[in-house]
Structure formats: structure tokens, C-alpha cells
Amino acid sequence: MSEKLINTKIDGKDYQFPMGMTILDACESVGYDIPTLCYLAGIAEEGACGMCVVEVKKARTLQRACVTRITDGMEITTDSSAIHEARKTNLELALAHHPLDCMTCDADGDCELQELAYRFGIKKSEFLVDREAFESPKETSWDTNPFIQFDPQKCVLCRRCVDACENQALVEAIGMAMRGSESVVSTPFNVPLEGTDCQFCGACVQACPVGALVEKPRIGKGKIFNLEKTDTVCAYCGTGCDISLYKDKKNNLVMARGIVDAMPNKGRLCVKGRYGHEYVNSNERLTKPLIKENGKFREATWEEAIAYTATRLQEIKDKYGPDAIGVLGSSRCTNEDNFAVQKFARAAIGTNNVDNCARLCHASTIAGLGKALGAAAATNPVEDIKNADVMFVIGSNMTETHPVIAQFVKENKKKRGAKLIVCDPRKTDLAKVADIYIQHFPGTDVALLNGMMKVMVDKGLVNKEFIEAHTEGYEEFVKVVSKYDLDRVSTLTRVDKALIEEAAIVYASALNATIFYTMGITQHSVGTDNVLSIANLALVTGHIGREGNGINPLRGQANVQGSCDMGALPDVYPGYQKVADPTAREKFEKAWGVRLSDKPGLPVTEFGDAALSGHLKAIYSMGENPLMTEPDITHVRKGLEALEFLAVQEIFLSETAELADVIFPSAAAYEKEGTFTNTERRVQLLRPAREKPEDAKLDWEIVSLVATKMGYPMTYRNAAAIMDEVASLTPSYAGIHHWRLEKGGLQWPCPTDEHAGTKILHYGGDFKRPNGKALISPVEYIEAKELPDSKYPILLTTGRILYHFHSGQESRRVKVLDTFVPRNYVEISKEDAEELHIEHGETVRVSTRRGSIEVETRISDKPMKGVVFISFHFREASANLLTNAALDPVSKIPEFKVAACKIEKI
Structure with a gap:
């Protein structure tokens, strides 16, 4: 049904607009230019400044255009002497x-006032006011x-920062204090900003039309008209935020802005x-090839480093065979980089021993x-969150790992009344709302989900029409879930059965319901079972293949999705075409001019054991740091030390690079042209925002040089040429x-x-399996491999925190981030702290069967009793x-999510 149009006159001209x-x-x-100061579409729409006033016929006073709705027959004047004087007075x-x-x-040249x-x-x-100078700045919160x-x-008291915090960041850390001429932007009771729920996203800074709010790290770094702007993509998590980066005349990145109206971050x-862009400016960057002697x-x-590497790899290949070599791609690198590195492994070396860090986060997905x-x-884009009536978040601390997506989730709940269900062993910020x-209890996800689905089956809440038309396996599935009565599930999960039943009814009864999960689901010895159970949940209710529905595994690094899409995996070529499939293999052999192995290779999680066994x-390694990201890194170190040769491409001397025989200095993401594929399958273009170090090279370029030196020519004009080859081979x-x-x-x-691309996968029940139907799998609950006992009585779970990223290589070289959170800590419940006689901020030793670290304690209401949490970003306490x-x-x-530990006072 089309929108009703109404007739309106603007400056004497007739127009029609939607009511x-x-x-x-x-x-x-x-095309009329109406000045504004306090207005930001969808964020700040209060009409506080009066700059947008217009005349409306028959109205007694001037009307504020940003808050006044048009009516049928309205006659508007946008420019007159009265309007001009009113605007000028309001501005003064x-x-x-x-x-x-x-x-x-610092806002000079970027100030709307x-x-x-x-x-x-x-x-x-x-x-x-008649005074010689303004007062010295007063101390603020x-x-x-x-x-x-x-x-x-x-x-200027425009409220844009307050509204941005409330309506965009969805935090409400700041507001207006006092009244009249004493009005001021403040935190509640003027407490320090870090004492509020502020996440320092900078939405308030970007909203500020003047220089009242400025990012401290950019102060004195140059006026905006002297900075060079580049639109690119954020290189941290997999959300894929479009970002403008600003470079000064010294080639340093000094400022970032979100690109308004760009998808997915708006x-x-x-x-x-x-x-977080500051790390690329670091004087710790690798700038020359290094050889260990x-x-x-x-x-x-x-020339020397390339020749040395090619010779050593060729010698090992000739002596032991191609499968004696392993190759690592990286989710921190572009699609073009990862395509090149997997081609290098398969065509130049002859092995499928190629993997990337997605193995450690979303292999089970x-x-x-x-x-x-x-x-x-x-299955669904980020923008589709607004169409969901119920949002089911399980195993995802979204406000810290994917903060922008969490904002959209909170916005849908606040503005549209959507229901939010959160399942997580930690009481995360999202859980609180x-x-x-x-x-x-950690590791009981299958039991919980099976219990929910038994409720749905018993109460007739499954979508039988969808199941019959678009799925298979339902009968065997019902036989399994029938064993998961709520009494049993409540015992296994330690959750009140009434709560499980309520969640099941709310999710199943929704018109549109969407699921989000991350590594709280995937990083388990039963991670695949966990993911299959989530798929079952969506399939038996029919909450998939439509707007506002679906399953959304949120990717942890910028190019987790893309590195896998590009075939940086041991069993598939680009586009998930199986190496064991003769038809797929023949296609790539023809394109690359070589014979390819049909034997799936080793995953990175087996590289260490294979090295210790001599295989x-x-x-x-291209951009990987397994000595921080692999489990039981003492064992991994022994494996790397047993190698005959280790080559690393990196931007810093990482823990893994320290063990290398040769190191190649590479360009950082903000210095590259190429593409990332974000968590919603959106392929996005990166543009270099600064010049790379003079003697560094692009990752795909380094790989190509080594391959060519080994006798397999890989020559590309640029990253665009690599993507053209990807397109030719990947449907x-x-x-x-x-x-x-x-x-x-x-x-x-x-x-x-x-x-135009595909927004929603499996639309209308069109699944990509051979018979076009989705598979509902019977999944039994299996305990985690290591549970607490008398010697190690506490369960340890690990993950990320908001202010750092992955192995810390980038974020810990950003001064403000490392200053704010400079060291690791163990998060422990008040009950456990009391039993262990531990105080907040005290240093303790945390030990498992594999090692021990010393960290500070943070007594928190987030973990449940018997469970502690530690992040993995800090090399000093890994x-x-x-x-x-x-x-x-x-x-x-x-x-990663379940290990038995003990905590001792030091």
C-alpha cells in the first residue's frame, strides 16, 4: 500500500510529500538548505537551538522545522527577513x-558553529558578556x-552529545544537569565518566557540532583541513564498520569517524x-626483513630473505614431501592475501596443510x-535486527566483542519493544537489560537448547508446515529431545526450569525471531553439536529464511568470514569447494596449471603435535600468532621449537615471530587496498589510509615473491586482479x-x-544442501572434557574484553587502550572470593593442569559461583x-571455554 501524499507549498512552489x-x-x-545546529537525524531531534525556524502561514510564531510535521495544505516560507533575524539572534x-x-x-574547520x-x-x-577573557576551564567529571x-x-547546550549517548550508544552515561544559565552536560552526580556505563565509543564526540568534545589522543595533531581523509573499513571485529581515517602530514593516523548512513554501522x-588506529604509527613496526643467525x-x-625462504622450503619439500610444510592464513589479512596464501600452499608447495585463526573461533560454525x-x-544482515520481535543471544558477550551490533539490539528493544533473551554463564552487560x-553452567548449551525444544514439541509450538516443506530428520530429532525433560535439564544447566520454559515459549511464539551467537557456543569440544542445536532451534520453529529471523554467528575478527571464503582451510578451495571433489579439483588444476592434492590437510590445532612427532x-605463517591464540601454548611452543624452519609475515615482532628463522615486514590493514568480508557476508573495499613503512610489502605480494622464487610464478598487478581471479573460480x-x-x-x-547481492540466505526455505532441504540433527548432550574436581575445584572460562583485541598485538600498542586496561585480571564472584579469603585487586595465582599465571582479582557479579573468567590479550599473563x-x-x-582450575593467594 503506497504512502498517502499531501499537498504542500514551499516558497510558493507546489509539492507533494508523504504524511x-x-x-x-x-x-x-x-533541495532547500535549512540551517541546523542541534539536529542529527534519528539521534537528536529536539529543536533546542532554533536555527531551523521557518514561517508557516496562519501560524502565530515561527516554527522549528526539525520537529514540526507538515500538514495537508501547509504553506511554508524558508527565507525572509524575519526568519533571517530570528536565526541570527538564536545563533548569537x-x-x-x-x-x-x-x-x-582542535575543531577549527570542523565546527558547525x-x-x-x-x-x-x-x-x-x-x-x-563583557569580560576580557573566558575563565580558565573548570574541572569536570x-x-x-x-x-x-x-x-x-x-x-552550546545543543544536547547532541546527550542524545547520541542515549539514542545511538544506548548507554545514557551523560545528561543535562542544573537549569537555565547554569545548565551543563554532566555525568550523574558528576562522577568520573569511567564510573558510569560509558564505553568510550565516542558517539558524543562525533555528534558534537563544536569543539566542546574532542578525542584526547588527537589534540594538537593538526586541524582537520590539514588532514587527509580516507574512507575504509575498521580492522578489528567482524562487524565491518565503515570508517573515515584522517592522516597528518607526518603519515600518522590521528582521528577516526564513523561514516554516517553507511552499512552496516550507520x-x-x-x-x-x-x-584503535594508533598502532600503525608505532615505532615498534617491523621495517626490514630479518634472518636469524x-x-x-x-x-x-x-632478495636475500625471499631466496633464503624459498630455498629452505624447497629443501624440506624435496626431502620430506609437501605435507611436511604447513601454511597459515589470517583473519587479520584481506581476502586477496588469504587467496594468495592458500594458492601458494596448494599450487607452489603442493599441500592442503593450510588453515587460519578461524579454526579457533568459528570452525564449528x-x-x-x-x-x-x-x-x-x-543468514541475515545487521540492518535486519530492527525487524525481529525476539532476539535470542546465546554465548555472546556482544557489548564487548561486537559493541556496534549490540547497540542495534538494544535499540530494537528500546524503541520497538522487541523481547531480548540472553543465555550466558556470565551476567554480561546485555544480560542486565x-x-x-x-x-x-558452561558447557551445557546442548542440554539447555534440547530442553527448550522439548517444551516446543510438547506444547505444539513447532512449525509443522515449515518442517514438512523444508527440512528432513525431524522424527529422529524428536526421539532425542524427548529425553530432555525440564527436571533433567534444570539439574544439568543449574537453571530454574520455569525460566527455560518461558524462554522456549517466547522464542517459538514470536512472529519473527533471530539468533546471535559467538565463541561461547563454538569454542567447545562439542562446538559443532552446539551449532547444530542452534540450527535445530531455528528450523523447528521456522525462524529462518525471512526478514527478522535467521541465525547470525558473529565473527570475531575483521575477516574471519572472508579468510574461510577464500579457502584458507585444509579441506576446501575458495567458496567451500571440497579438495576431495574431483570436479572442483579439476577446475582449480586447470586454472592454476598444476596437479593438486586430493588429501585434506591438517588444521592448525594439530600443527603442534605434528611438529613434535616429526611429521x-x-x-x-602470514599474520598469525599461535603462541598467544592457541590453547596450552607451552605445548605449542615446544612444537614450534621442534620445526626445522619457521617463516613469519608480521607487522610487529610477535611472540611467534620471535621464534622465526625469517621475518618479513608486512603492511597493516589500514595501509592496504583489498577487501574484507564481514559477519553478514558483506564484501567491503579497504583503501590505504596511510603509506606503509618504506621497506614493508603487502602480504599477497610477499607470498607471491616466495612462490615465484620456488618455481611457481604468481604475479598480480594489484589486489583487484586477485579478486578478479577469485570471481572466476568462486560462484x-x-x-x-x-x-x-x-x-x-x-x-x-x-x-x-x-x-545486487543477497541480503537473506535461504529465503523462503531455499537451503543449499543437495536436496534443497535443511537437516534437523539429533544431538545428545556430552559433558566438557575437563570439569572441576577436588584438586582443581573451579571452572575457568576465557574470552575477550572491550578495550583489547585478540593477541593484543594491535590494541596494546594503542596508548589510551593500554593505559585504561594495562594488565590482565581474573573475574571472580563475591561468594568464591569470600570462600578463598581474596580481596578485590589482590594478586593471585591461577593454575590448571597445563600451567599457571599471576593476575589481579576483580570481584564481580558477572560470573556465577564456581566459575572465573580471564581474557587472553596479555602476554605477561596469558x-x-x-x-x-x-x-x-x-x-x-x-x-577454550571450559577448564578446571585452582586459585591460590600469593
Whole structure:
């Protein structure tokens, strides 16, 4: 049904607009320029400044265009002497208490107040208080944090920062205090900003139209008109936020902004997106190739380092065979980098021993969703969150791992009334605002989900029509879930059975329900079973293949999805085409001009054992750091030390690089042209925001040089040429080229150059399995491999925190992030702390059967009794000295989330 159009006159001209539009939107849509100061579409729409006033016939006063709706027959005048004087007066009122220090203000050239003053010819406010100078800045609640500077004297009380915090960040850390001329932006009771729920996302800074709010790290780094702007993609988590980076004349990145209206983030950023670019400026960057001699590195020329590496790899290949070599791609690197490295492994070396760090986070997603649905990827786009009536979040601390997506989830709950169900062993920030929160014992996800689905079966809440038309396996599934009565499930999960039943009814009864999960589901020895159970949940209710529904595994690094799409996996070529499939193999053999192995290779989680047993003699690593990210890293170190040769491409001297025989300095993500594929399958174009170090090279370029030196020529003109080869060999990427991405990202599958991309997978029940039907699998609950006992009575779970990232190579070289959270800690419940006589902030020793670390304690309400949490970002106290290397038998992912430990006072 089309929108009702109403007749309106603007400056004497007739127009028709949809009913309900504001005057501002209507005028701007047909080219009228209405000045604003306090207004931000969808964020701040309060009409506080009065800059947008217009005349409306028969109205007694001027109307504020941003908050006044058009009506049928309305006659609007946008420019007259009365309007001009009113706008000028309102502007002078805003300037009355504003210092005129533009020449030394960091917002100079990026200040909307300055621009309006120029437009209206105002040099000095008529209302300016007669004083020689403004008072010295007063101490505020913002002064103690390292991220944001607030100068109240420059504040024009437009409320944009307050509204951005409330409506965009969904935090409400700040508000308006006092009244009248004493009004000021403040935290509650003027407590320090870090004492609020603020996540330092910088939404307030980006919303500020003047210089009242500025990112502290960019102060004094140059006026915006002297900075060079580049639009690219954030290189941290898999959300794929579009970001503008600003470079100074010294080639340093100094500022970041979210790109308004760009998908998927719509201008939002998190603290790492806002501040985390600083690591590329570090003086710790690798800038020269290094070769180790007598246990020490020396600088080498590129020609020498390439020749040395090619010779050593060829010698090992000739002596032991190609499968004595392992190759690692990286989710921190581009699609083009990962395509090149897997081609290098398969065509130049001759092995399928190629993997990437997705093995450690979403290998079980690939196995589980691939088996159930035929496609191992998120089904729905981020923008589709707004169409969900129920959001089911399990095993995902979304506010810390994917903060921007968490904002959309909270926005859907707050503004549209959607229900939020959170299942997590930790009481995360998102759990605190959930309608239903289930705090289940780590490792009991299958039992919990089976219990929920038994409720659905028993109460007739399954979608029988969908099941019959679009699935298979339901009968065997029912036989299994029938054994999971709520009494049993409650005992296993330690959750009240009434809560489990309520969650089941709410999810199943929703018109539209969507699921989100991350590594709280995947990083288990039963990770594949967990994912299959999530698929079952969506399939038996029919909550898939439609808007507002689906399954969304959120990717932890910028290119987890893309590195797998590119075939940096031991059993598939690009596009998940099986190496054991003769037809697929023949296609790639013809394209690459070589014979290819049909034997699936080793996953990275088996590289260490293979090296210790003598089967693996060399590893070539592109951007990976297994000595921080693998479980039981003492064992992994022994494996790497047993190798005959280790080559590493890196931007810093990582823990793994320290063991290498040769190191190649590579370009960072913000120095590259190429593509990332984000968590919603959106292929996005990266553009270099700064020059790479003079003697560093692009990752795909380094790999190509080594391959060529080994006798297999790999020559590409640029990254775009690599993507063209990807398109020629990968059906889901066939229509994706750099020239198409200039206008915006495309979601695969995109089978032709004319195709617009696919927003929703399996639309209408079209699954990618051979018979077109999804598979509902019977899944039995299996205990974790290592549970607490008398010697190790506490359960340890690990994960990420908001202010750091992965192995810490990048985020710990960002001063504000490392200053704010400089060391690791163990999160422990008040009950456990009391039993162990441990105080908050005390240093303790945490031990498992594999090792021990010393960390500070944080007594918190997040973990349940008997469970502690430690992040894995800190090399000085690495959680992965403790974690269990037990593997999922299908996906070969380790059990990071469950290990038995003990805690001792020091």
C-alpha cells in the first residue's frame, strides 16, 4: 500500500510529500538548505537551538522545522527577513558564552558553529558578556579518563552529545544537569565518566557540532583541513564498520569517524574503532626483513630473505614431501592475501596443510551450519535486527566483542519493544537489560537448547508446515529431545526450569525471531553439536529464511568470514569447494596449471603435535600468532621449537615471530587496498589510509615473491586482479570486483556482475544442501572434557574484553587502550572470593593442569559461583597457558571455554 501524499507549498512552489514528514526533511528532500545546529537525524531531534525556524502561514510564531510535521495544505516560507533575524539572534545566543578561540581549537574547520557564524556574518555576539577573557576551564567529571576531553565553555547546550549517548550508544552515561544559565552536560552526580556505563565509543564526540568534545589522543595533531581523509573499513571485529581515517602530514593516523548512513554501522563506532588506529604509527613496526643467525636476528635485503625462504622450503619439500610444510592464513589479512596464501600452499608447495585463526573461533560454525543449512554463514544482515520481535543471544558477550551490533539490539528493544533473551554463564552487560536471562553452567548449551525444544514439541509450538516443506530428520530429532525433560535439564544447566520454559515459549511464539551467537557456543569440544542445536532451534520453529529471523554467528575478527571464503582451510578451495571433489579439483588444476592434492590437510590445532612427532617440519605463517591464540601454548611452543624452519609475515615482532628463522615486514590493514568480508557476508573495499613503512610489502605480494622464487610464478598487478581471479573460480563471489565495491559492499552470493547481492540466505526455505532441504540433527548432550574436581575445584572460562583485541598485538600498542586496561585480571564472584579469603585487586595465582599465571582479582557479579573468567590479550599473563587443547572431533576447535582450575593467594 503506497504512502498517502499531501499537498504542500514551499516558497510558493507546489509539492507533494508523504504524511508525517517534518518540514526539515520535506525541504531538504527538494533541495532547500535549512540551517541546523542541534539536529542529527534519528539521534537528536529536539529543536533546542532554533536555527531551523521557518514561517508557516496562519501560524502565530515561527516554527522549528526539525520537529514540526507538515500538514495537508501547509504553506511554508524558508527565507525572509524575519526568519533571517530570528536565526541570527538564536545563533548569537549560542555564541554568547562561547570562546572565540578558533585559531587554537582542535575543531577549527570542523565546527558547525564556526560555519554558521561565517554564513551569517557574525564576528561577535551581541549578547556576549563583557569580560576580557573566558575563565580558565573548570574541572569536570571527564578529566580523569584518557579518551575524551570536555570543555564546558565551548558547549552550546545543543544536547547532541546527550542524545547520541542515549539514542545511538544506548548507554545514557551523560545528561543535562542544573537549569537555565547554569545548565551543563554532566555525568550523574558528576562522577568520573569511567564510573558510569560509558564505553568510550565516542558517539558524543562525533555528534558534537563544536569543539566542546574532542578525542584526547588527537589534540594538537593538526586541524582537520590539514588532514587527509580516507574512507575504509575498521580492522578489528567482524562487524565491518565503515570508517573515515584522517592522516597528518607526518603519515600518522590521528582521528577516526564513523561514516554516517553507511552499512552496516550507520556512523557508529566502538572504542577500538574510534581510537584503535594508533598502532600503525608505532615505532615498534617491523621495517626490514630479518634472518636469524646464531640465535639473533640480523637485517637482510628482500632478495636475500625471499631466496633464503624459498630455498629452505624447497629443501624440506624435496626431502620430506609437501605435507611436511604447513601454511597459515589470517583473519587479520584481506581476502586477496588469504587467496594468495592458500594458492601458494596448494599450487607452489603442493599441500592442503593450510588453515587460519578461524579454526579457533568459528570452525564449528563452518561444520555445523554447513551440515544443517548447506552454507556456513550468517543468514541475515545487521540492518535486519530492527525487524525481529525476539532476539535470542546465546554465548555472546556482544557489548564487548561486537559493541556496534549490540547497540542495534538494544535499540530494537528500546524503541520497538522487541523481547531480548540472553543465555550466558556470565551476567554480561546485555544480560542486565534482557527480558529473560538464563545463566547456565558452561558447557551445557546442548542440554539447555534440547530442553527448550522439548517444551516446543510438547506444547505444539513447532512449525509443522515449515518442517514438512523444508527440512528432513525431524522424527529422529524428536526421539532425542524427548529425553530432555525440564527436571533433567534444570539439574544439568543449574537453571530454574520455569525460566527455560518461558524462554522456549517466547522464542517459538514470536512472529519473527533471530539468533546471535559467538565463541561461547563454538569454542567447545562439542562446538559443532552446539551449532547444530542452534540450527535445530531455528528450523523447528521456522525462524529462518525471512526478514527478522535467521541465525547470525558473529565473527570475531575483521575477516574471519572472508579468510574461510577464500579457502584458507585444509579441506576446501575458495567458496567451500571440497579438495576431495574431483570436479572442483579439476577446475582449480586447470586454472592454476598444476596437479593438486586430493588429501585434506591438517588444521592448525594439530600443527603442534605434528611438529613434535616429526611429521611437520616447516610452517609459513602470514599474520598469525599461535603462541598467544592457541590453547596450552607451552605445548605449542615446544612444537614450534621442534620445526626445522619457521617463516613469519608480521607487522610487529610477535611472540611467534620471535621464534622465526625469517621475518618479513608486512603492511597493516589500514595501509592496504583489498577487501574484507564481514559477519553478514558483506564484501567491503579497504583503501590505504596511510603509506606503509618504506621497506614493508603487502602480504599477497610477499607470498607471491616466495612462490615465484620456488618455481611457481604468481604475479598480480594489484589486489583487484586477485579478486578478479577469485570471481572466476568462486560462484558465490562471481559478481564481486573492486570496481563494483567502490559504490558500497556486496553480500554474497553474488553470482553475476549485474547481481545486487543477497541480503537473506535461504529465503523462503531455499537451503543449499543437495536436496534443497535443511537437516534437523539429533544431538545428545556430552559433558566438557575437563570439569572441576577436588584438586582443581573451579571452572575457568576465557574470552575477550572491550578495550583489547585478540593477541593484543594491535590494541596494546594503542596508548589510551593500554593505559585504561594495562594488565590482565581474573573475574571472580563475591561468594568464591569470600570462600578463598581474596580481596578485590589482590594478586593471585591461577593454575590448571597445563600451567599457571599471576593476575589481579576483580570481584564481580558477572560470573556465577564456581566459575572465573580471564581474557587472553596479555602476554605477561596469558590465559592460553591454562586452556585445554581438547578438540571437537569434527571441527577440530579447542575447548577454550571450559577448564578446571585452582586459585591460590600469593
